[in-house]
Amino acid sequence: MNPVVRTERLTKRYGHTTALRDLDLEVSGGEVFGLLGPNGAGKTTTLRLLVDLIRPTSGRVLLFGEDVAADSVEARRRVGYLPGNLALYDDLTGAKLLKLLAGLRNHADLTVAHRLAERLDLDLDRRAGELSKGNRQKLGVVQAFQHQPDLLVLDEPASGLDPFAQRELHAAVREHADAGGTVLFSSHVLSEMEQVADRVGILLDGRLAVVDRVANLKANALRALTFTFDTPVDAGVFDRIPGVRDVTVSGCTVACRVVGNVGELVRAAAGLGLVNVTSAEPDLEDIFLDYVEKRESHVT
Amino acid sequence: MSRDLVVKSLRDNRAGTIAWGLVLVASVALQMAVYPTVRDAAAGFEQLLSSYPEAFKAMFDIQGTFADGAGYVRAEVFGLFAPLVVLGVAIGQASRCTAGEERAGTMDLLVANPVSRREVLLDKAFAVLVDLVVVAAALAAVLLAANALVGLDIPPVDLVVASLLSAVLALPFGALALLVGALTGSRGLAVAAPVGAAVVTFLVQTLAELADWLRPWRVLSPFHHAGLGDAVSGNADALGALVLLGTAGILLALAVLAFERRDLATR
Numbered sequence: 376m377n378p379v380v381r382t383e384r385l386t387k388r389y390g391h392t393t394a395l396r397d398l399d400l401e402v403s404g405g406e407v408f409g410l411l412g413p414n415g416a417g418k419t420t421t422l423r424l425l426v427d428l429i430r431p432t433s434g435r436v437l438l439f440g441e442d443v444a445a446d447s448v449e450a451r452r453r454v455g456y457l458p459g460n461l462a463l464y465d466d467l468t469g470a471k472l473l474k475l476l477a478g479l480r481n482h483a484d485l486t487v488a489h490r491l492a493e494r495l496d497l498d499l500d501r502r503a504g505e506l507s508k509g510n511r512q513k514l515g516v517v518q519a520f521q522h523q524p525d526l527l528v529l530d531e532p533a534s535g536l537d538p539f540a541q542r543e544l545h546a547a548v549r550e551h552a553d554a555g556g557t558v559l560f561s562s563h564v565l566s567e568m569e570q571v572a573d574r575v576g577i578l579l580d581g582r583l584a585v586v587d588r589v590a591n592l593k594a595n596a597l598r599a600l601t602f603t604f605d606t607p608v609d610a611g612v613f614d615r616i617p618g619v620r621d622v623t624v625s626g627c628t629v630a631c632r633v634v635g636n637v638g639e640l641v642r643a644a645a646g647l648g649l650v651n652v653t654s655a656e657p658d659l660e661d662i663f664l665d666y667v668e669k670r671e672s673h674v675t
Numbered sequence: 676m677s678r679d680l681v682v683k684s685l686r687d688n689r690a691g692t693i694a695w696g697l698v699l700v701a702s703v704a705l706q707m708a709v710y711p712t713v714r715d716a717a718a719g720f721e722q723l724l725s726s727y728p729e730a731f732k733a734m735f736d737i738q739g740t741f742a743d744g745a746g747y748v749r750a751e752v753f754g755l756f757a758p759l760v761v762l763g764v765a766i767g768q769a770s771r772c773t774a775g776e777e778r779a780g781t782m783d784l785l786v787a788n789p790v791s792r793r794e795v796l797l798d799k800a801f802a803v804l805v806d807l808v809v810v811a812a813a814l815a816a817v818l819l820a821a822n823a824l825v826g827l828d829i830p831p832v833d834l835v836v837a838s839l840l841s842a843v844l845a846l847p848f849g850a851l852a853l854l855v856g857a858l859t860g861s862r863g864l865a866v867a868a869p870v871g872a873a874v875v876t877f878l879v880q881t882l883a884e885l886a887d888w889l890r891p892w893r894v895l896s897p898f899h900h901a902g903l904g905d906a907v908s909g910n911a912d913a914l915g916a917l918v919l920l921g922t923a924g925i926l927l928a929l930a931v932l933a934f935e936r937r938d939l940a941t942r
């Protein structure tokens with residue numbers, strides 16, 4: 376089966392800045408893919424290339440197996456898009472805006488929109504210009520979902536949403552994927568990836584640094600461990616164990632970080648009069664910072 | 676063509692079109708209300724007019740007499756005022772609904788739908804055309820009413836033709852606004868380019884009355900091809916109108932090509 380989204384060496388340059396470099400990405404049907412990266416990494420550039428708002432410098436985009444450059448109208452029929460820099464027609468009420476956009480898609484059925492608006496606690500009778508930032512964002516989310524597209528392209532969908540609305544958004548994203556739909560969204564909020572993404576791609580400086588399942592990223596992540604012993608110990612013992620780094624000793628306590636299997640480390644510790652060990656679940660923040668660090672040490 | 680898109684554009688343009696239209700109708704009504712006084716004092720005016728510098732008379736298409744309705748209407752209405760308003764509508768709306776929408780950021784929302792760039796631009800251009808026809812119709816209506824009320828003594832068909840020609844005159848300028856907007860995404864440039872073109876070509880047309888060496892250049896002036904004044908006098912220039920329509924068509928086609936190729940701006 377064709378992947379729903381496929382990019383081939385997708386590159387976008389603006390003058391001297393390369394916003395996106397040789398991006399090869401595949402997202403398959405039913406998958407929630409999270410595009411993660413710091414400001415200016417190229418997330419918005421990638422998503423706008425997908426919906427043909429901007430054109431690649433080189434490389435190409437295939438949606439549903441078809442080259443977007445050949446016929447982006449057909450592709451967009453099946454796509455719902457939430458812009459990163461969301462702007463709405465301020466003089467229209469939410470209901471009117473949804474009706475207008477639905478009309479452009481020959482999609483007369485507004486029940487999905489109204490149901491989602493209710494879930495997000497969004498008042499569709501107010502004019503967009505009167506809405507608060509978060510409520511405007513909700514309207515943006517609803518218009519992307521309203522025609523039940525095969526593919527959702529969401530640029531920072533959770534930005535500005537309160538925790539309740541974020542939870543509803545994530546639930547809606549999951550439901551969409553469970554029903555067979557595909558979602559590609561961007562964020563720099565890492566916990567969001569953990570909650571909804573099946574796979575994550577980390578973009579740094581326009582390059583895709585890594586793509587993996589959230590679980591694998593976590594497995595390969597640095598894990599912070601803290602050991603307490605009945606007598607002070609020597610840091611050297613730990614330093615020699617492969618995969619262990621950042622060892623700090625203060626009295627009877629040793630803190631370190633380890634990547635991969637912790638077996639050897641724990642066995643060594645057990646032989647030294649171990650009293651207690653605590654392990655922090657690695658969060659994506661660490662994974663993310665780790666990649667950033669690696670890249671920076673690579674550069675300098 | 677997408678009906679929703681056209682309706683949306685018309686609704687966006689509505690306030691502007693109504694404002695321009697009201698200014699035009701109110702001013703022309705005032706000018707026409709003054710006409711009987713002008714006519715009755717024609718002898719005095721004639722003297723006054725003959726003392727005006729030629730350049731001034733050329734500028735306002737003053738053909739030596741205010742004593743008949745046609746001379747009055749061509750000078751007062753079609754000399755400067757009506758072209759100014761229809762150009763204002765064309766340039767203002769064309770730049771607002773394309774480059775303006777892009778600057779506002781809502782173009783992303785629009786173009787993310789299954790509509791082609793060509794369709795978006797053509798639908799918006801069509802909406803501007805409708806606005807121009809509405810304004811021209813309002814102009815014709817107030818002139819026809821004046822014709823009946825104050826006795827301008829102009830064949831009604833000439834008033835209607837001249838009014839419609841003023842809309843035709845505006846087309847190339849509106850299309851130029853679309854083209855520059857499509858090329859640059861800048862509303863400022865999309866306004867400045869056609870306004871600059873209008874000022875220059877208007878001067879070429881009017882000053883050619885005074886300087887013979889300018890006469891050959893008149894073919895470059897849309898104002899020359901529109902021949903609004905002569906249309907009031909019953910000598911409409913059909914070929915000139917076709918030149919204007921053709922020019923507008925070419926500029927519009929170029930605008931579509933440019934818009935189809937360009938990266939849309941975000942805010």
Ligand SMILES: Nc1ncnc2c1ncn2[C@@H]1O[C@H](COP(=O)(O)OP(=O)(O)OP(=O)(O)O)[C@@H](O)[C@H]1O
Pocket residue numbers: 389392393394412413414415416417418419420421459563
């Ligand atoms: N129109 C443009 N002209 C010039 N440079 C641009 C343009 N659009 C984007 N860039 C540059 O491309 C790079 C990627 O920008 P992009 O907006 O894709 O980042 P992002 O990952 O979405 O960032 P953020 O998290 O801040 O939204 C940035 O360096 C940006 O300055």
Ligand SMILES: [Mg+2]
Pocket residue numbers: 418419420459530
């Ligand atoms: Mg962005």
